[in-house]
Amino acid sequence: MGLKYISIVRNVKYPRIEIKPSGEVKVIIPPSTDPEELVRLKREWIEKKLGEIKGLKSQFKDLSDKLLLNGEFFEVVAGEEFSVNSKFKVVVLPENDLKILRGWLKDQLRKELDFKVRLFASILGVKYRKVYIRFQRTKWASCSKKGNLSFNLMLMALPEGLRDYVIIHELTHLREPKHTKRFWETVGLYYQDYKGAEIELRKYWLLLGWNEVWKSLKSVE
Incomplete structure (x- = not known):
């Protein structure tokens, strides 16, 4: 066949x-x-x-209607006031307004990036310019020749440790623009299990391709 x-x-x-x-x-x-x-x-x-x-x-076929957040699945329910309960894995969303959820996700990622990009850049000894957050069609993140960093909002679906890997990966491009042997050696100094991280990222990319909540978030204006 x-x-x-x-x-x-x-x-x-x-x-x-x-x-x-x-x-x-x-x-x-x-x-x-x-x-x-x-x-x-x-x-x-x-x-x-x-x-x-x-x-x-x-x-994961029975979990496609739940929000993938920090590596876990959250039930999204209607309620009067927005809240995220990490203990019970529940997101309360007023009138199912995904704009609120998208704004919250972006704020959370922005706070994390503001601290960690600065921290890891200092450790790696590199300088960057601006940090952007947006949905990206094919990548978790990217680094421009001008030193601007762009991170995919869908990073919020990942466990925090994997987000750390993505940040380190992109900042390393400021030292080694291409995926050379030296690039991976540098990444390995600061994130030893980078091969395992790459496998996990591929898995989460597939999960997000099937996740109805994240699909809907992409279409929110």
Whole structure:
């Protein structure tokens, strides 16, 4: 049985394969490249990743309507006054107004970043310019050539330790712009289990791709 995929031709130097949380496989290739050959070579890897997605989705299928926050799932209920109860894992939302929740999430992340970006930058011996918070389509965070840092609001879904890793990762780019051996050696000095963190980030990215609350938050104006 053939493996279903979408072939996209772009002016890229190297071909690559993207697998979406939905299980959709995209093969992005430069002109004059045979996608069939690439899929054949990477078939075992693709099928492994699709199996991981299927298993993870089955494990968390009953939690897609709960807010993923700090690595845990919170029930979102209607109430008169906004509150977040970490002990009972409940968010009370007046009139289901997601603007309130989005604003609270952004405030929480802003407070954390204001402290930790400054702290880790001092430890790493780097200087940055501005810090932005916004939804990003494909990344947890990014670092511009000018030294500006942009963090995805969905970082609030992660456990705090993983947010620390993302901050350290981006600040390290101010010393080593590309993912060279030296880059990973530097990251490893300040976050030893960076390989495990990368695996966890991929898992949470999938969970957020299925999470109805975060999907709705993205559409709030």
